[in-house]
Amino acid sequence: MMRRLAMIMVALASAALGAAAVAQEFKAGQLTVVAPWARATPGGAKVAGAYLEIRAPAGVEDKLLSARSPVAAVVELHDHISEGGVMRMRRIESIPIKGAKSVVLKPGGLHVMLMDLKGPLVAGQQIEMTLVFEKAGEVTIKVPVAPVGAAAPGGKSGGAGAGHGGHKGH
Ligand SMILES: [Cu+2]
Numbered sequence: 001m002m003r004r005l006a007m008i009m010v011a012l013a014s015a016a017l018g019a020a021a022v023a024q025e026f027k028a029g030q031l032t033v034v035a036p037w038a039r040a041t042p043g044g045a046k047v048a049g050a051y052l053e054i055r056a057p058a059g060v061e062d063k064l065l066s067a068r069s070p071v072a073a074v075v076e077l078h079d080h081i082s083e084g085g086v087m088r089m090r091r092i093e094s095i096p097i098k099g100a101k102s103v104v105l106k107p108g109g110l111h112v113m114l115m116d117l118k119g120p121l122v123a124g125q126q127i128e129m130t131l132v133f134e135k136a137g138e139v140t141i142k143v144p145v146a147p148v149g150a151a152a153p154g155g156k157s158g159g160a161g162a163g164h165g166g167h168k169g170h
Pocket of ligand 1: 063078079089111112113
């Protein structure tokens, strides 16, 4: 099973980790998923963004097709676009990966949108998320939850509104 294989790869990736401060890395075929994190939800919020970086060696092309997580009933891939000067989120079909140039999912840009959450995401918690790539297949990663309003995985608070306001649209 793909899923089992992915779990083994996660275990190997985890075993390679040193100090806790080292960014988490997960292998999916030739791809590396780096430093995933999700944002904690304020009371009652039913959506949360998840962010990460995808690295591929030169010459490797792939696509992130979808994601899923046991904590959310619906998971979509989103981007932000400027419409008449207003940043809005929109759903996208896939996220292309072109080798040698990493793809960064971050607040205000590309992100994984966890929707219809089954419960709040709490800072300090780790959630599981499975990424589905066109060629590399599936990889299940552990995603640490950073505080509400965090702008980066370290929990640095960067203007709670920045890049987050659009999510209220859901
Ligand atoms: Cu979104």
